[in-house]
Amino acid sequence: MVKDFTEEEKKGFYKAIYSRRDVRSHFISKSIEDDILSKILHAAHHAPSVGFSQPWNFILIKNIETKNKIKKSFEEEKKRSSQLIEDPKKSKYISFKLEGILESPVNICVTYDPTKFGPFVIGRSSIPEAGLYSVCCAIQNLWLSARTEGIGLGWVSILSNKILKETLELPEHVIPVGYLCLGYVNEFVDKPDLQTAGWLSRLDLKDVVYFEKWENKENENWKNIQELIKKNLNYA
């Protein structure tokens, strides 16, 4: 049995997990140092990938014309999506700050290239989406690494992937997975913005854990952990 993390090391890890936020409004103008950015990208590149295919690319962006195009796409998509709901939700939604494209010094588009090391990739012939999932794991590594360095990150998913592909000149077969805004911040807030705004609540752990089958919440063989989870302990 391996026990190789000290309590202090574990503390550092869980601090990253619980204090990571989706940042839209606390960016400061300070540039990200090249060695720090490189360190964050290195952490992303060490994510797991199906069949070790490493199917990700990271496009670093600071060009203002590119940022303006993406920001415009965000505004169009936000307007379009606001028409899907009614007041009072609609007004609330419109009032939310949901991106920091221009305020953050570095934007990163993380892409998925299914042709890399293909066509046969171990683990991808039964579940083709597995390649996309690997790219998401890389994004989460990147996000957590940024947090440990004091750098905020916001994932913008209100935009047109078609416009993003054209703007960044992605080939037809390459899929943009995440558009991320990174920069130093003056604060990491305690809770997700949408929780603070009363948009949605955080679920309890007991609401998302089942035993053996879908929706099975009571199972004799898992009695102790059921009790533990019901207590909704705070590990943060």
Place this chain on the structure above:
Amino acid sequence: MVKDFTEEEKKGFYKAIYSRRDVRSHFISKSIEDDILSKILHAAHHAPSVGFSQPWNFILIKNIETKNKIKKSFEEEKKRSSQLIEDPKKSKYISFKLEGILESPVNICVTYDPTKFGPFVIGRSSIPEAGLYSVCCAIQNLWLSARTEGIGLGWVSILSNKILKETLELPEHVIPVGYLCLGYVNEFVDKPDLQTAGWLSRLDLKDVVYFEKWENKENENWKNIQELIKKNLNYA
């Protein structure tokens, strides 16, 4: 500017990133304690999610009949996929140990439920896949948390999602995203198994980073970081 991680805390975080492995063959029989499993699930549940939708569920599995069914599906899919390649790759592929379903004490199926908090979820009307991406971030949190606790995790993507859905009685609209095998191990190997076996090499960071546009590897405005990345520094 926020600088709230000590060097020791950062060290712990990066240790998790670089020593995490996709584990198939080093499981020992020791059970996972309920409080540790609960801690790992809590870390997963604190992943980012599009529009704070928390669209994941975690189905904990130790029932041997369920495990046997999934193992059978793995074997069928491995056989089927081996027919897609020719020797010598085929024999090598067949020889690989690619799952630890029966040897690991706990299996977890992580699912995506697009109806949760829906139909309108902030950030999901332009990019519907964003919900799936959130579930992958939760899996990566879970994986890293397991690593800090000395618990190995292997993601099995050679299986039939149809059989998995039937076995776990998932509703039609729920998508199984990851089937994970967890248990204490007697070793975390230094490098990914497929790298050690010479199946694929790890790419250099310079091979996956572009500047401003797709395939742009030389850009005057990113000169310093280009030089840094070319050195392929080891942050592990």
